[in-house]
Amino acid sequence: MTDRVHSSAKPNGAAPAARTATNGATNPPPFPATKSQLYNPTRPPYRPQPNYRRRSQRRRVSCGRCFCLCFFWSLILLTALLLVAAISGAAVYVLYRPQRPTFTVSALRIGRFNLSTSSDDITHLTTLLNLTLSTKNPNKKLTFLYDPLTITTISNQVLIGNGSFPSFTSGPSNITFIRSSLSSVSQVLDAESVKSLRSDLKKTSSGLPLKIVMDTMVVVKMEGLKSKKVGIRVSCEGIHGQPPKGKSPSVASTSNAKCKVDLRIQIWKWSF
Template sequence: MTDRVYPSSKPSVNPNPSNPTPKPNLYRPPVYRPTPPKRRRGNRCCICCIWFIIVLLSLILLAAIAACIMYVLYRPHPPSFSVSSARFSSFNLTSTHLNLSISARNPNKNLVFFYEPFSVAVSSDGAHLGDGSFTGFVHETKNTTLMRASVSTGGAQDLDSDSIKKIESGLKKKNGLPLEIRLQTKVRVKMGGWKTKKVGIRVTCDGISASVSKSKSTAAASADGNAKCKVKLWIKIWKWEV
């Protein structure tokens, strides 16, 4: 009968104890995970700027549409002004008095103007001659209103030497003393049942000449063919005027 050899169940012993059996490596290297990019402040600013521009453009577009609708409905036109008459009741370097009449015309059939009192300033070639005022009034549709005022100055004590020389030189001109009249006020406009806020306007009239006779105390100031009155909006922002 043949003998069988069975393997031993005991673990094998390393015959070389100086070289022990290596243990399995349990260390695992860390997995690389990229850090998410930080949100930059500049990106937020860019987004805010883009939204601001979009809102601003939208408001401008809405304002343009509203203006087109108002224009189609009311056909607005600016008022016009013209010098009807200007007469010196006295003119010398002691005192000057100018009686002034100006016509204001409202060409609109749907717009009413509400004028505050006008301030009037008269000059000649840059030399200030005097000040005056017109009372405020309501300018109805398709209406022409005549405004009258008296412009006066204290005379030579209010003028410097250069201004006096300019006035004396202007009196010697063939066409007479050139005058420039400036009006300034604020106005509100009524369109249907809606009123605007007060807006400043400035009216400048030039092309007016005055022939002053030394032998007469009164003299007329006439407007030649180049006389014009220009109307411009006058807006004051802090210390700046537009």
């Protein structure tokens, strides 16, 4: 009786290993395909997008750096210019010792002063004044070149007369006399101005308080150099006068007259 050998049974649930014999070798099971091996004809290939955010950040940083550098160098340049101007001004002051010109009222004669009221209760003012001033240049190395002068006479904010004087040159340590006629023809006055003038005319001891204002432009010449034009205003106060009696003009009191010279610096449309 022939014996039969039976192979041992496999455990339940275990699948037999798949083997493929080729020349006595056993091949491993195939691996799943990678993403690069997958191809979808309906989907375009993947392309990396450029990082615009980093570029914009770099541009912002570079622009901010340029702005800081420009501001820094501009500040240094402005400081250097101011320093040079200050040194130049100090040098000019030490060498030339510049001083403002002085003005003095020599005489003021009132030839006409008429207040007339018409039937329609309108008051007109007609005046004629002859003014004589003198200006002195106290500098020994500077020359003043004056533009034409505009001269105005005022009494308590009321315009009395206008005049002018042509341009002239005042050399070092020179005295120049200024003579001008100031007039006003049929100037219409309001009630407040008429009241103020009539009140001052009744004061026989002092009379009308008069103020003389002159405006002009001046160029300062230093040897071969010339400055830009600078505006000046000359204000002379302390003058009192009375209307003339008859045909002879009256002489105003100028013994207490004092003149002040102020610079008129104009920036855009404003004057200081």
